[in-house]
Amino acid sequence: MAKVDRRIVKTQESLKKAVIELMSEKSFDEITIQDIADRANVNRGTIYLHYQDKYDLLDKLIETHLNEIGEMEKWACEMDWVDALVPYFEYFENNYLFFSTMLASKDAKGAPSSFRKRLLASFMEGFKDEIDRESGKNTDLSDDVLLQYAGTAYVGVIEWWIRNGMPYPPKVMAKQVGTLLGRSL
Amino acid sequence: MAKVDRRIVKTQESLKKAVIELMSEKSFDEITIQDIADRANVNRGTIYLHYQDKYDLLDKLIETHLNEIGEMEKWACEMDWVDALVPYFEYFENNYLFFSTMLASKDAKGAPSSFRKRLLASFMEGFKDEIDRESGKNTDLSDDVLLQYAGTAYVGVIEWWIRNGMPYPPKVMAKQVGTLLGRSL
DNA sequence: AAGGGTTTGTTGATATATCAACAATTCGCA
DNA sequence: TGCGAATTGTTGATATATCAACAAACCCTT
Numbered sequence: 040m041a042k043v044d045r046r047i048v049k050t051q052e053s054l055k056k057a058v059i060e061l062m063s064e065k066s067f068d069e070i071t072i073q074d075i076a077d078r079a080n081v082n083r084g085t086i087y088l089h090y091q092d093k094y095d096l097l098d099k100l101i102e103t104h105l106n107e108i109g110e111m112e113k114w115a116c117e118m119d120w121v122d123a124l125v126p127y128f129e130y131f132e133n134n135y136l137f138f139s140t141m142l143a144s145k146d147a148k149g150a151p152s153s154f155r156k157r158l159l160a161s162f163m164e165g166f167k168d169e170i171d172r173e174s175g176k177n178t179d180l181s182d183d184v185l186l187q188y189a190g191t192a193y194v195g196v197i198e199w200w201i202r203n204g205m206p207y208p209p210k211v212m213a214k215q216v217g218t219l220l221g222r223s224l
Numbered sequence: 225m226a227k228v229d230r231r232i233v234k235t236q237e238s239l240k241k242a243v244i245e246l247m248s249e250k251s252f253d254e255i256t257i258q259d260i261a262d263r264a265n266v267n268r269g270t271i272y273l274h275y276q277d278k279y280d281l282l283d284k285l286i287e288t289h290l291n292e293i294g295e296m297e298k299w300a301c302e303m304d305w306v307d308a309l310v311p312y313f314e315y316f317e318n319n320y321l322f323f324s325t326m327l328a329s330k331d332a333k334g335a336p337s338s339f340r341k342r343l344l345a346s347f348m349e350g351f352k353d354e355i356d357r358e359s360g361k362n363t364d365l366s367d368d369v370l371l372q373y374a375g376t377a378y379v380g381v382i383e384w385w386i387r388n389g390m391p392y393p394p395k396v397m398a399k400q401v402g403t404l405l406g407r408s409l
Numbered sequence: 410a411a412g413g414g415t416t417t418g419t420t421g422a423t424a425t426a427t428c429a430a431c432a433a434t435t436c437g438c439a
Numbered sequence: 440t441g442c443g444a445a446t447t448g449t450t451g452a453t454a455t456a457t458c459a460a461c462a463a464a465c466c467c468t469t
Contacts, residue, residue: 045265046425046456071446080230082427087448231426231455256416267457272418416465427454434447439440 051089053079055100058093062140067097101154104137105161112165121217128209128216131197138201155194163190170224177224189223236274238264240285243278247325252282286339289322290346297350306402313394313401316382324386340379348375355409362409374408 057078061070072093076083090096111126131138141154163186170185171177177185196216200206242263246255257278261268275281296311316323326339348371355370356362362370381401385391 042458044424044457045267049265050426072448073446080234082230083447084428084449085426088425092448227428229427229454235456257418258416268417269419269458270456273455277418411469413468414466417463418461419463420459420461422458424457425455428452429450431450432448434445436445437443439442 047089050079050081050085053081054086054089054096055103058096058100059137059140063136067093100137101141101157104134105157108161109165119217120221121214124213124217124220125210128200128212131201132205132209135201135205138197142198142201155198158197159190159194162193163187166190166224185224189220192223193220232274235264235266235270238266239271239274239281240288243281243285244322244325248321252278285322286326286342289319290342293346294350304402305406306399309398309402309405310395313385313397316386317390317394320386320390323382327383327386340383343382344375344379347378348372351375351409370409374405377408378405 054075057075058070061074061078070093072086073083075093075096076086086096090099108127108130111130114126166186166189167182170182193216196212200212239260242260243255246259246263255278257271258268260278260281261271271281275284293312293315296315351371351374352367355367378401381397385397
């Protein structure tokens with residue numbers, strides 16, 4: 040990974056943080072580029088050095104998180120389901136504002152292409168390699184159905200957990216969801 | 225006040241914040257320029273664009289706060305002592321980390337020139353115009369003594385209040401200290 | 410006191426961010 | 440509908456921050 044200039048990182052992080060904050064206050068279409076610039080304490084023009092427009096910014100923001108989640112999948116490989124899920128729930132907890140905002144906000148017209156959908160796709164992709172093909176318990180099931188089932192279940196639980204203010208600690212969630220996913224796949 | 229470039233403000237604020245944080249962890253002489261740069265997430269060289277060395281940085285940091293306190297004096301003029309003090313104590317509260325660190329840390333060799341002394345001088349200066357010259361209650365007292373008395377008392381109380389984790393809310397402190405200062409001056 | 414590692418202050422070349430100004434577009438509303 | 444105001448996206452000139460590299464000063468430890 041080539042080193043990125045410090046200023047780029049700082050600017051992009053302020054911008055992303057600003058968008059998240061603003062989205063928890065107004066709907067995405069009401070947010071203006073100037074709003075974002077002000078909140079991030081960055082010149083308006085600077086935004087265009089990094090992003091096409093606010094849709095692109097939101098898009099990249101989502102992409103960033105999905106990538107980080109994707110990274111964890113590799114790390115978590117070779118682990119028990121229950122243990123592997125802990126970092127996920129901790130990640131959701133640490134980025135509470137982002138997830139609650141994303142799952143709460145209605146999609147704007149153009150770009151956002153439903154965060155929920157992208158999250159689901161990401162999870163299903165990750166589940167692919169985790170399906171039990173040995174014990175034979177899944178021989179009568181098609182992957183499509185299985186993935187859809189486990190994926191929506193997972194997303195659904197996360198959504199519920201976030202929306203309800205994370206009523207259980209990450210470890211407890213990981214254990215329970217881990218058990219259930221283990222049964223399903 | 226000519227507008228200052230955004231980047232300058234950001235950089236200087238990170239640097240000042242970094243110094244305060246670090247001073248609450250190590251003694252000032254143990255802090256290295258590189259430490260400050262790292263903590264502030266700024267290139268080491270950038271520090272020299274703004275300050276001579278770490279002593280200068282600390283000096284300017286103190287100066288900044290003393291100036292802000294000085295500003296409040298003008299604003300607070302024409303007010304009852306009790307009311308006038310409220311913003312002060314609120315300021316101390318808001319900058320708790322700074323004041324507790326500054327009042328706690330032993331002076332390093334070169335520059336710091338005792339924060340406590342500078343604070344005292346600043347207050348005494350501010351008290352000058354507040355001495356009661358009309359009622360005649362102070363005719364037998366010399367300004368020197370009076371200022372020294374009230375100044376050290378004020379600083380002493382603040383020091384105590386900060387050191388003990390601000391056991392009373394700012395308004396309560398303002399009321400009590402205000403009463404006492406009113407009697408003294 | 411010598412030596413090896415660390416910290417410092419400085420430099421020059423380069424990258425990025427800023428600012429102000431502009432025309433083009435969109436928005437709110439009369 | 441159409442006007443005025445706000446927002447957008449771009450530009451060019453400039454300011455600031457970055458990075459890497461350097462020699463000098465400064466520990467410490469032997």
